[in-house]
Every structure is written in C-alpha cells, then in structure tokens.
Amino acid sequence: MKRVSVFAPATVANVACGFDVLGFSLNEPGDEVILSLSDDSGIEITKITGDDGRLPLDVQKNTGGVALLHMCEHLKFSGGLKMEVHKKMPMGSGLGSSAATAVGAVVALNELLNHPIERKDLLPFVLEAERAACGAAHADNAAACLLGGFILVRSNEPLDVIQIPFPDDLFAAVIHPHIEIRTEDTRRILRKQVSLTRAVQQWGNLGGFVAGLHQSDYDLISRSLEDVIIEPVRGLLIPGFESVKNAALDAGALGSSISGSGPSIFALCRGEEAAQKVGKSMQN
Amino acid sequence: MKRVSVFAPATVANVACGFDVLGFSLNEPGDEVILSLSDDSGIEITKITGDDGRLPLDVQKNTGGVALLHMCEHLKFSGGLKMEVHKKMPMGSGLGSSAATAVGAVVALNELLNHPIERKDLLPFVLEAERAACGAAHADNAAACLLGGFILVRSNEPLDVIQIPFPDDLFAAVIHPHIEIRTEDTRRILRKQVSLTRAVQQWGNLGGFVAGLHQSDYDLISRSLEDVIIEPVRGLLIPGFESVKNAALDAGALGSSISGSGPSIFALCRGEEAAQKVGKSMQN
Numbered sequence: 001m002k003r004v005s006v007f008a009p010a011t012v013a014n015v016a017c018g019f020d021v022l023g024f025s026l027n028e029p030g031d032e033v034i035l036s037l038s039d040d041s042g043i044e045i046t047k048i049t050g051d052d053g054r055l056p057l058d059v060q061k062n063t064g065g066v067a068l069l070h071m072c073e074h075l076k077f078s079g080g081l082k083m084e085v086h087k088k089m090p091m092g093s094g095l096g097s098s099a100a101t102a103v104g105a106v107v108a109l110n111e112l113l114n115h116p117i118e119r120k121d122l123l124p125f126v127l128e129a130e131r132a133a134c135g136a137a138h139a140d141n142a143a144a145c146l147l148g149g150f151i152l153v154r155s156n157e158p159l160d161v162i163q164i165p166f167p168d169d170l171f172a173a174v175i176h177p178h179i180e181i182r183t184e185d186t187r188r189i190l191r192k193q194v195s196l197t198r199a200v201q202q203w204g205n206l207g208g209f210v211a212g213l214h215q216s217d218y219d220l221i222s223r224s225l226e227d228v229i230i231e232p233v234r235g236l237l238i239p240g241f242e243s244v245k246n247a248a249l250d251a252g253a254l255g256s257s258i259s260g261s262g263p264s265i266f267a268l269c270r271g272e273e274a275a276q277k278v279g280k281s282m283q284n
Numbered sequence: 285m286k287r288v289s290v291f292a293p294a295t296v297a298n299v300a301c302g303f304d305v306l307g308f309s310l311n312e313p314g315d316e317v318i319l320s321l322s323d324d325s326g327i328e329i330t331k332i333t334g335d336d337g338r339l340p341l342d343v344q345k346n347t348g349g350v351a352l353l354h355m356c357e358h359l360k361f362s363g364g365l366k367m368e369v370h371k372k373m374p375m376g377s378g379l380g381s382s383a384a385t386a387v388g389a390v391v392a393l394n395e396l397l398n399h400p401i402e403r404k405d406l407l408p409f410v411l412e413a414e415r416a417a418c419g420a421a422h423a424d425n426a427a428a429c430l431l432g433g434f435i436l437v438r439s440n441e442p443l444d445v446i447q448i449p450f451p452d453d454l455f456a457a458v459i460h461p462h463i464e465i466r467t468e469d470t471r472r473i474l475r476k477q478v479s480l481t482r483a484v485q486q487w488g489n490l491g492g493f494v495a496g497l498h499q500s501d502y503d504l505i506s507r508s509l510e511d512v513i514i515e516p517v518r519g520l521l522i523p524g525f526e527s528v529k530n531a532a533l534d535a536g537a538l539g540s541s542i543s544g545s546g547p548s549i550f551a552l553c554r555g556e557e558a559a560q561k562v563g564k565s566m567q568n
Contacts, residue, residue: 017487154504155485160492162504192479193478195477196475196477196513202483205439210495211498214494214498229480
C-alpha cells in the first residue's frame with residue numbers, strides 16, 4: 001500500500017508591515033500528515049494526535065479533509081485515501097495551524113499520484129479548506145507553508161503569490177503565550193477605515209522590507225519592520241505583548257511583532273545565535 | 285570665476301501603487317542650473333529662461349534660491365553666488381519642476397565647493413525648498429531627481445530613502461496635457477481615510493512592484509502597476525485621462541498612471557521602441 005509522510009511547517013503571517021500580504025515559513029514546529037492509498041472508497045481520517053481531541057475526524061470539517069476533497073474533485077480521482085494527522089504545533093496560536101494540515105494533505109496526495117499538479121497550483125485547494133475553517137481565505141499562511149521562505153500575496157483575487165528571496169542569515173524566534181485568540185475576533189476589532197497618512201507609512205515600510213530582503217540589507221529590514229496600523233490594535237488583546245516585544249528588541253532583534261492574528265509573537269534576527277538569545281529573552 | 289552647469293532631470297512620483305513613496309527620474313526633459321562664485325556677497329538669481337516670466341528672481345521665493353540659502357547656512361558658507369536657471373521642462377505638470385531647480389542648485393554648489401557633502405545628504409536642503417514652494421515636503425520627486433533611477437521613500441520623518449535597482453530595458457513614456465493643476469488642489473480632493481481592504485490591495489501591489497524591479501520580472505511589474513486609491517479620484521481632474529491610459533495599455537505599455545499629482549501621464553514599457561510606440565499612441 002503506497003504511503004507518504006509530509007511535514008508541513010508552521011508559518012508567520014502579516015510580518016509587521018505586511019498585513020494580509022506577507023508570510024514566511026519556520027523550520028519547526030509543524031504538522032506531520034501521513035496519507036496512503038486505500039482499497040476502500042472515499043477519504044477517511046483514521047487518526048489525529050497532538051490536538052487534545054479538538055480536531056474533527058469528519059472529512060468535511062477537517063481542513064486537511066476539505067483540501068483533499070477539492071483536489072480529488074479537480075483531478076477526478078475517486079480512489080480511497082486514509083489520512084493521519086500528527087499535530088506537532090499549537091493550534092489557534094497565529095502560526096497557521098489549519099493551513100499546515102491542508103498543505104500537508106495536498107502535498108501528500110500530489111506525491112502519491114506522482115505530481116499531477118505543480119506545487120504552486122496546489123494553493124487553491126488549501127484556500128478552499130481555509131475558507132471552510134476560518135470563513136475567509138487569506139493566502140499568506142497557506143502560501144508560505146506550501147512554498148517555503150518568504151512570500152508576498154500581491155493579490156487574492158486573482159490569486160498572485162510571489163516568492164521573495166531573503167538573506168541566508170535571517171532567523172526567526174517565535175513564542176506563543178498559552179492563550180488562544182479566535183481569528184474572527186481579531187478581525188472584528190480592526191477598523192474598516194485607516195488614515196491615508198498611516199497607510200502611506202505602512203506601504204513605505206512594506207516597500208522597504210521587500211527591498212531589504214532582496215538586497216540582504218539587515219538595517220533596512222530592521223527599520224522597515226514596523227506596523228503602524230494593525231499591531232497597535234491587536235497588541236492590546238495579547239497580555240504582556242509590549243514587554244515581550246521590548247525584550248526582543250533589547251536583546252538585539254531586527255524587529256518583532258504579532259504572528260498572524262496572535263497571540264504568538266515573532267522576532268526576526270541576524271544569525272541563529274542571536275535568534276536563540278532573543279527567544280530566551282522573550283520567554284523571560 | 286569658477287562656474288558649473290548642472291542638468292537636473294524631470295521625475296515621475298507616486299508611480300501608480302506608490303503614492304508618496306515611489307519616484308523615478310527621466311533622461312529628459314529637465315532644468316539646467318548654472319552657478320558661479322561671485323565677488324559680490326549674497327546669492328543672486330541673474331536669469332531665468334523658459335518660464336514665461338513666471339518664476340521669481342527673489343532668492344527667498346525661488347526653490348533653487350531657498351535650497352542654496354539652507355545649504356550655505358549649513359556649510360557656514362558666506363561667499364557670493366550667482367545662479368541662472370534654464371527651465372527646459374513644463375511647470376505645474378506633475379514632473380517635479382520645483383524639485384529639479386532645487387536639486388540643480390545644491391548639486392552645483394556642492395560641485396563648486398569640491399563636494400563637502402555626500403550626494404544623498406543634499407536631500408534635506410531640497411526638501412526645505414519644496415516645503416517653501418508647496419507647503420509640504422514630499423521627498424519622492426526630490427530624491428529621484430537627486431539620486432537618479434527608482435527611489436523609495438520608506439519614511440519622511442526621519443528621512444529614509446532607498447535606491448531600488450531596475451531592469452535595463454525599462455523605459456518610460458510621458459505626455460503632459462496643456463493644463464495646469466495645483467498640487468495643493470490635488471491633495472485637497474483626496475480622502476483622509478481609506479478602506480483597509482483597498483490599502484491592503486495597494487501595499488500588495490507596492491510589494492509586487494518593488495519585487496518586480498529587483499527580479500527584473502516585467503510581468504510582475506505590469507501586474508503591480510495599479511493604483512486603487514489615488515488614481516480613481518485624481519484621474520477625474522484630468523480631461524481624457526482614461527482614454528490616454530487605455531491607449532498606452534493597448535499599445536503594449538506595462539502600466540500607466542498619473543505622474544505625481546498630474547496632469548502628466550506616464551507609461552512604463554519594456555524596451556525603447558515600445559516606449560516610443562506607446563508615447564505616440566498616448567499623444568493621439
């Protein structure tokens with residue numbers, strides 16, 4: 001029986017100045033998705049571990065299941081599939097947990113079927129699953145998880161995802177406080193209107209950040225890692241956010257902000273050693 | 285008597301998705317500024333041509349004069365200076381005319397005095413002059429004129445200007461309708477609040493454009509050259525804007541939008557031949 005195991009990493013979306021357009025993948029943690037062909041018909045989720053029993057085994061309700069259903073329909077594949085999900089990352093933490101399961105599932109199926117679909121063209125199936133899970137499909141986590149490294153979602157409609165090169169020595173430290181925040185709630189507290197002045201500051205920073213990544217200019221990356229629109233609002237929902245961020249900056253981080261809609265907090269650093277030091281300071 | 289002549293090019297600011305943060309310089313047209321040391325004390329503007337008598341010879345009221353006054357004060361230079369300005373570009377046309385005179389003046393003085401100041405550090409003197417001329421100092425035209433090529437103004441306060449590399453084969457066509465628009469008026473019609481949804485679209489496009497310039501990806505440049513916030517409002521002030529823009533796109537331009545606050549309209553093109561063809565279509 002053919003069987004593949006796929007690791008799908010956690011991801012950081014928004015990345016300070018890039019609300020809804022920037023994301024990057026982490027080396028760890030992540031989900032392990034094991035998919036095998038089966039003689040039984042249909043898709044079955046046989047096991048989920050690491051979720052404290054909170055994720056549904058119902059294929060229609062699980063992001064991995066939904067992504068597989070859409071991909072099978074697209075491929076007109078009607079064979080049987082059995083999926084196991086080993087969640088080795090926190091859920092509801094702003095690290096793209098739901099996207100990771102879906103990415104793991106579609107990459108595994110593509111592998112099982114000998115790559116009928118190009119890697120980047122798997123994204124729409126993941127987005128269908130995200131839409132089912134969160135009510136809205138934002139491609140930032142999903143694309144970063146699927147493609148790795150830094151991605152820019154230039155446009156959601158039509159979907160246009162761009163990979164951004166980044167300097168070798170760029171490392172991230174991430175901590176996640178033991179509280180959960182629902183993405184819907186963190187969206188609801190955002191104002192629908194922003195001042196043009198702030199918007200200009202934000203896109204100046206986004207342009208600077210994208211240029212800094214291309215030019216391996218750590219100083220520019222650092223100066224650009226500033227969110228004048230979303231963080232001032234969402235930071236209020238995360239107890240201790242300011243002190244964790246300041247600890248990161250004091251320990252030498254290039255910048256620090258909320259991962260996705262939180263409560264996880266990331267910091268970008270120059271060098272692995274620096275990232276480890278920053279991570280420890282953030283924990284304290 | 286030591287004397288230098290400086291050519292300061294016209295510039296395109298905003299560049300569709302980069303309101304108040306992006307600018308690029310043109311090869312032509314531009315201002316010629318001739319500056320010479322003089323035994324008389326003080327700064328004198330001896331001649332201005334090409335302005336139909338509309339620019340002030342009063343040093344305190346001329347952008348070139350104001351920029352020189354600030355630079356002389358900074359350098360504690362009290363020698364005499366005589367300046368001629370030959371305006372070889374349209375004024376009030378959205379091509380950075382006031383910035384060009386000021387840039388020409390400070391570059392000329394820096395040359396006369398054997399470069400006491402680094403090129404990029406001349407920018408603040410130009411911005412003082414822009415502030416005097418327009419009421420507000422936006423660095424997009426000034427920085428593009430001073431540094432050449434594409435620039436990103438990541439931040440105005442503190443000033444942070446970044447040069448963006450661009451592909452060799454990127455050419456611009458610009459036309460300027462024979463109407464004048466005052467920058468103040470074009471600012472007044474902009475809303476102070478924009479929707480977060482549109483702002484996200486805009487910064488997605490800005491990120492895509494900056495990435496496209498770095499990666500020499502003409503398709504990405506083209507997809508990103510879209511302004512969903514400013515152009516829909518300011519385009520209404522320019523008679524025939526839509527048809528000129530459509531003519532540019534139909535003739536194969538990568539994208540087209542308003543130069544600065546208008547009424548000039550630019551198009552970016554792949555190759556000089558394409559730019560010439562596009563320019564002709566826009567004129568018709």
